[in-house]
Amino acid sequence: MSITFNGVTVEAQRPDGTTRVLLADVTAELTEHRIAVVGPNGSGKSTLLKLINGLMTPTRGSVLVQGIDVASAPRRVRRTVGFIFTDPAAQLVMSTPVDDVGLSLRRTIKNRAERRERAAALLAERGLTHVLDQSIHDLSGGERQLVSLTSVLAVDPEIIVADEPTTLLDLRNRNLLRRTFASLPQQMIISTHDLELAATCERVLVVEDGRIVDDGMAATVLPRYRERMA
Numbered sequence: 642m643s644i645t646f647n648g649v650t651v652e653a654q655r656p657d658g659t660t661r662v663l664l665a666d667v668t669a670e671l672t673e674h675r676i677a678v679v680g681p682n683g684s685g686k687s688t689l690l691k692l693i694n695g696l697m698t699p700t701r702g703s704v705l706v707q708g709i710d711v712a713s714a715p716r717r718v719r720r721t722v723g724f725i726f727t728d729p730a731a732q733l734v735m736s737t738p739v740d741d742v743g744l745s746l747r748r749t750i751k752n753r754a755e756r757r758e759r760a761a762a763l764l765a766e767r768g769l770t771h772v773l774d775q776s777i778h779d780l781s782g783g784e785r786q787l788v789s790l791t792s793v794l795a796v797d798p799e800i801i802v803a804d805e806p807t808t809l810l811d812l813r814n815r816n817l818l819r820r821t822f823a824s825l826p827q828q829m830i831i832s833t834h835d836l837e838l839a840a841t842c843e844r845v846l847v848v849e850d851g852r853i854v855d856d857g858m859a860a861t862v863l864p865r866y867r868e869r870m871a
């Protein structure tokens with residue numbers, strides 16, 4: 642598994658025509674199984690993550706996923722990289738869990754009944770049998786995030802990018818999601834303010850003002866980050 646940032650700069654135009662730098666010349670090779678990205682609000686964490694599956698593109702430099710330039714093959718990369726948003730409502734498009742997971746399976750299973758059966762089995766693996774046909778709106782935040790994860794996993798991604806996935810969850814659901822993430826075989830890049838989640842990762846990147854200002858093992862970087870933010 643490898644994600645490479647080669648001198649990546651992302652700029653955005655302000656309404657007054659001036660340029661704002663969201664990421665400045667970021668170079669990094671991400672090969673670890675679990676990588677957390679931490680940093681203050683507005684530091685550039687989401688921007689960094691969105692570059693990995695082409696939701697944003699670099700103004701300069703390049704991002705490679707398994708050696709493939711995201712800008713030149715965005716559809717292929719999106720099949721490799723699953724993206725989990727902070728608010729699952731942003732990605733749940735169908736009205737029930739079984740239909741939402743079924744939608745993800747549409748490419749691989751053409752038969753409707755078979756698709757439903759497979760979607761139900763995947764939801765059961767996540768302990769969601771009791772909500773198969775419940776309205777998405779009536780699910781708890783934790784259940785919604787797990788349905789969202791099930792839909793992403795249904796297309797069998799090699800890498801999962803999660804943008805503050807536990808921010809909206811209570812402590813019990815945070816713990817549940819942490820345990821679920823820990824059990825997944827995919828490489829994961831997780832931006833988070835949840836330092837307990839960051840502590841479960843092998844490597845932590847600290848982003849500030851669009852730059853990586855610290856990078857290393859969680860046990861080394863997180864105490865320094867807590868001090869920085871104090």
Ligand SMILES: Nc1ncnc2c1ncn2[C@@H]1O[C@H](COP(=O)(O)OP(=O)(O)OP(=O)(O)O)[C@@H](O)[C@H]1O
Pocket residue numbers: 653654661663680681682683684685686687688689
């Ligand atoms: N498309 C855009 N155009 C202009 N500015 C943007 C755009 N996207 C993000 N920004 C700005 O870039 C900065 C970095 O945003 P980003 O979402 O990457 O931060 P973040 O570290 O994820 O923050 P948070 O922890 O609050 O989610 C923010 O100030 C944001 O307002």
